[in-house]
Every structure is written in C-alpha cells, then in structure tokens.
Amino acid sequence: MTMEMERTATGPILSxxxxxxxxxxxERHEVSLRLLTDPExxxxxxxxxxxxxWTVLAHETEIPNAFDYVARDIGLDPVIVTRSRDGSINVVHNVCSHRGMQVCRAEAGNEKxxxxxxxxxxxxxxGRFMGSPVARENMHGEFRAKEELALKKARVQTYAGFVFATWDQEAPPLEEYLGEIKFYLDLMFDRTESGLEVLGPPQRFVIPANWKCxxxxxAGDGYHAMTLHRSINELGGSESDDSSMYGIDVSANGHGLRLIDRRKGKWKNNREAVxxxxxxxxxxxxxxxxxxPGLTPEMAEELKDKLTEDQIRVLADYPPSVGGLFPNMGTFCFEFPTPMGMAAIISWHSFVPKGPDEFEFVNWFLVEKDAPQEFKxxxxxxxxxGLGTTGFVETDDADTWPMMTEASKGFMGRRGTIKYGAxxxxxxPLTGYWDKGEFPGGGHLYPGFTKDDSQWNWWLRWRDFMLGEPWGPDAHH
Structure with a gap:
C-alpha cells in the first residue's frame, strides 16, 4: 500500500x-499498539x-588510533565511524556514490x-572521493566534480567519550539536545578526568521486536523491575519487593532517568552504615x-574537581542509576551482586531499528580508565x-518485547492500546524530599513511587518528531 503524504494539522495520514x-x-494517555508494527x-x-x-554510534576508545574505524547504523543507513590523523572523528554514509554498493563490509579495522x-x-x-581504476578513462564521468562524489557526512559531537551523529544540519547542538538531563548524566559517566573506556567491542545481537519497546x-519504567526482574532483587538482598521503587523520576527532552533514594538502606547488609x-x-x-558505582575511594577524590557542589549533593542522596536517551538508548550505572561479591555495572545500549518488528541491540560495557585491573x-x-546477551536482565526483557510486538499484529491487537494512566x-520543589528549596538538578521531577510520567513524556517527544515540529516552541521538552 502507498501512503498519502499530505501534511495536515494532525500530521501524516496513513493509507x-x-x-x-x-x-x-x-486525554486518556493511551498509545495504539498499531505503532509497534505498522510498516507505514x-x-x-x-x-x-x-x-x-542525535544517535549514539560508538565510544571514542573503540577507535583510539588514527584511521581506526567501526561500522554502525543510523536507522537503516549504514555508516562508518572513523578517526583522522588529527584525532577528529568522522561519520560517513557507508554507501558508494557510484552505484550504491556498501563501501566497507568489515565491522572494525584500520584503513586510510x-x-x-x-x-x-x-x-x-x-569520505572524500580519491579516484577510480583506470584514471585516464575518467570513469567518474563528466557531470560532477570529484568533490561532489564524496560519501555523505553526518554532523558529529561527543559526550563522555560517546560519539553521536545526526543527518540534520538544523538540529540543535548535542548539549542542548541533552538539555537538563546532562546534569544527571555527568554523575554516571563524566566523573573523572581520565573518563571511561570500553571493555572491548560492544555485544551486538538482533531481537525480533519493535525498537520502541x-x-x-x-525512559523511566522502574515498575517492571519489581515483577520481571524479581530474581535480581532477591539476589541483591532487597528488604522488600518495592524498596527500590521509591526515588525520583527525571524527564527532559524525552530523555529519562531514575534517581534512587539512598538516604535509606537498600541492602540488608549495609542498612545500618547507610x-x-x-x-x-x-x-x-x-x-x-x-x-x-565503578569508583574506588582514591578515584572518588576527583569528584570535587569534576562536579559542582549541587551535583555532589544529588549523587550522595539520589544517584541516577538507570534510564535512557531519546529515542533509542539505554544508560546504566548501578551496583550489582556477583558470586565474587558486590560489583558495579556501567553500560550503554542502543536499539537500532532494522524493520517494524526487528532491531539490533548494541551493548557497550564500560569502566573508568584509571580503575585497577582487578576492579575492571x-x-x-x-x-x-547482568546485562550480557544471556544475563539476568536482558533475557527477561528479550522475552517481553517480542511478545508485545507480536500482540500488536492481530485484529484485536491493532485495536488495543498501551496505557500510561499512573x-x-x-x-x-520536592515537598518532603529536599529541605533547602528547589531540587538543584532541573528537569521534570516526579518523586515517590516510580510511575508513568517519564514514559508518557517519551511518547510526546516521539509525537513531536512524527508531526514534524521537534524543535519548535510548542515541542515537548
């Protein structure tokens, strides 16, 4: 079927x-399940x-040397993330300007x-066009200058070592795109002078589900952890099923994070000390x-140089732990029990769409560069x-998202809705939570038991883009 691309006050009209x-x-805070499977x-x-x-593609420590590269994707567009001799990072469309063939078919390497x-x-x-075989025959033709035959380049900016790119030349800078959520992201990923490094290449695997799941x-669903991830709470020794459900949900520009209330003992074995x-x-x-999570006592001294007093205060009482960046990224920095004792996990996910019912899961594990090797x-x-392909968390989630996607394909399923009524x-200011005025971090703040506010904000931001007004004054920030 074809789709009528008429632009109206209600956005596009489907076929x-x-x-x-x-x-x-x-009005009812409901989203049609049809959005999880409709090819239009x-x-x-x-x-x-x-x-x-702005889409995250790589971490700069994946390409530490001149001419290192990794192959990734922005939506269905393959790209190459490269490092030049001067240290700058490029993102170029991995499609030849001649006949549309993929130029690079390796996942990573070093090439000039x-x-x-x-x-x-x-x-x-x-991405600059260098030439073609049999140069004397001028096989690039007579109609375009060599400069016009370059691979298309995306805009590139970095945050905490992560490489972001966008095709939109009018998009706001990355820092503005992150907005007020950056205050909290710094507490997870930009805490030390040396910064983070990847623990090898990211895990990559395909899940038969819609990327929006x-x-x-x-964006902020903490509620599912009480049921879907119950086994993790039991391993960690949580004192009650809902002990980790209380804190503050933060939302900004469609991004979301959960701040855990650390003024109360979360684990049985350290409640008194907390x-x-x-x-x-x-x-x-x-x-x-x-x-x-992820710092040694010696490394913690750097917090005073990297963070403001307000950030240190929030980190001490309400550290951010789990969240995501709009539209398709997950972020993690939390404690995690292992058979060898309590450890920490720092991770980023990217959910790269491959179709209406399939996405590639890209999973980076990170550590502080200056951490001792045994710590790493x-x-x-x-x-x-915890978060590996067969980890406690991902095997739970990977069972849920495909079922949601399949449910949206049936006669009744297409007429069903996802509900965000809680x-x-x-x-x-946070009444009863902060005793000296407004909470210093900013953003939309939702204290208490984790509910649906941040996820609903994610859908409002998605709606802004789909109706064609993501940067305007009426967009949901």
Missing amino acids: DGTPLADLIDL VFRLELDRLFSRV QFKCPYHGWSFNEQ PGEQH LKAQTLPPFEKLRTIMLP DLMRRAATL LTGEDQ
Whole structure:
C-alpha cells in the first residue's frame, strides 16, 4: 500500500485514512499498539525521526588510533565511524556514490582508504572521493566534480567519550539536545578526568521486536523491575519487593532517568552504615561509605574537581542509576551482586531499528580508565552476568518485547492500546524530599513511587518528531 503524504494539522495520514496523531490519545494517555508494527509508521520514523535525532554510534576508545574505524547504523543507513590523523572523528554514509554498493563490509579495522568492492572507487577516512581504476578513462564521468562524489557526512559531537551523529544540519547542538538531563548524566559517566573506556567491542545481537519497546521502557519504567526482574532483587538482598521503587523520576527532552533514594538502606547488609552516613557532609558520605558505582575511594577524590557542589549533593542522596536517551538508548550505572561479591555495572545500549518488528541491540560495557585491573575484571564479570546477551536482565526483557510486538499484529491487537494512566505529577520543589528549596538538578521531577510520567513524556517527544515540529516552541521538552 502507498501512503498519502499530505501534511495536515494532525500530521501524516496513513493509507487507510487514519491520521497518525489519532494513534496517541492525549486525554486518556493511551498509545495504539498499531505503532509497534505498522510498516507505514516505521517508514515515517526513518524519514522524520532517525533523520533528525542525535544517535549514539560508538565510544571514542573503540577507535583510539588514527584511521581506526567501526561500522554502525543510523536507522537503516549504514555508516562508518572513523578517526583522522588529527584525532577528529568522522561519520560517513557507508554507501558508494557510484552505484550504491556498501563501501566497507568489515565491522572494525584500520584503513586510510575505503575501496568499494563493486567498481573500485576509493574514499578516504573523511569520505572524500580519491579516484577510480583506470584514471585516464575518467570513469567518474563528466557531470560532477570529484568533490561532489564524496560519501555523505553526518554532523558529529561527543559526550563522555560517546560519539553521536545526526543527518540534520538544523538540529540543535548535542548539549542542548541533552538539555537538563546532562546534569544527571555527568554523575554516571563524566566523573573523572581520565573518563571511561570500553571493555572491548560492544555485544551486538538482533531481537525480533519493535525498537520502541525498549526505547520507551528506558525512559523511566522502574515498575517492571519489581515483577520481571524479581530474581535480581532477591539476589541483591532487597528488604522488600518495592524498596527500590521509591526515588525520583527525571524527564527532559524525552530523555529519562531514575534517581534512587539512598538516604535509606537498600541492602540488608549495609542498612545500618547507610543510615549512619546521613550525618556526614555529601562528599564525605560518597568518599567513605556510599561510593558511586565503578569508583574506588582514591578515584572518588576527583569528584570535587569534576562536579559542582549541587551535583555532589544529588549523587550522595539520589544517584541516577538507570534510564535512557531519546529515542533509542539505554544508560546504566548501578551496583550489582556477583558470586565474587558486590560489583558495579556501567553500560550503554542502543536499539537500532532494522524493520517494524526487528532491531539490533548494541551493548557497550564500560569502566573508568584509571580503575585497577582487578576492579575492571570484576565489573566485566558483573556486566556479563547482568546485562550480557544471556544475563539476568536482558533475557527477561528479550522475552517481553517480542511478545508485545507480536500482540500488536492481530485484529484485536491493532485495536488495543498501551496505557500510561499512573501519573505522579510534578513536584518542584520536592515537598518532603529536599529541605533547602528547589531540587538543584532541573528537569521534570516526579518523586515517590516510580510511575508513568517519564514514559508518557517519551511518547510526546516521539509525537513531536512524527508531526514534524521537534524543535519548535510548542515541542515537548
């Protein structure tokens, strides 16, 4: 079927006459299950969402040397992430400007030039056209200058070593795109002078589900952990089924994070120490008793140089642990039990769409560069046990998302809805939570038991892009 691309006040009209905007009920806070499987919606997402958002592709420590590269994807567009001699990072479309063949077919390597296997056209690491075989025959033709035959380049910016790219030349800078969520991200990923490094190449695997299932979950769904991930709570020694459900959900620009209330004992074996720590100044609390996940006591000293007093205060009382960046990224920094003792996990996920009912899961494990080797080894073990392809967490989620996607394909399924009716509502300043005025971090704050607010905000941001107004004054930030 074809789709009528008429632009109206309600956005695109699908081929059966349904306005796309009607598939999200703003009054009842419901989303049509049809959005999880409709191929027309997926095509619109490629054109209106993934052509414009900042997408994470790699970590700069994956390409430490000049001419290192990795092959990744922005939506369905293959790209090459390369490092030039001067240290700059490039993201170029991995499609030859001659006949549309994929130029690079390896996942990673080191190359000064990429040679298309079809007709031999060559491009340098910045995508510039270098020439073609039998140069005297001028096989690149008479109609375009060599400069016009370069591989298409995306805009590139980095945060905490992660490489982001966008095709949209009008998109705001990455820092503005992250918005107020960056205050909290710094507490997880930008805490030390040396920063993070990857623990080898990311795990990559394909899940038969719509990419929006994990996308919206990582915007702030803490509630599912009480049931779906119950075994992890039991391993960690949680005192009650809902003990980790309380804290603050933060939302900004469609991004979301969960802040855990650390003023109360979370684990049975350290409750007394945690309660005693509340009498200490914030930095002393972090340095002596409540170390941020992934840091040693010696490394914690750097927090004073990297973070503001307000950030240290939030990190001591309400550290961010799990969340996601709009539209298709998951972020993690939390403690995790292993047979070798308590460890930590620092991880980023990317959910790369491959179709309306399939996505590639890209999973980076990270550690602080300056951490002792035995510390890194323990974190690798924890990450593999918890978030690896066969880990406790991912095997739970990977069972749920495909079932949601399949459910949306039936006659009744296409008429069903996903419901976001459990709303906390904002509380700024946080009544009863912060005793000295407004919470310093900013963003939309939802204190108490984790509910649906942040996920609903994710869908509102998705709607902004799909209706064609993501950067305007009326967009949901």
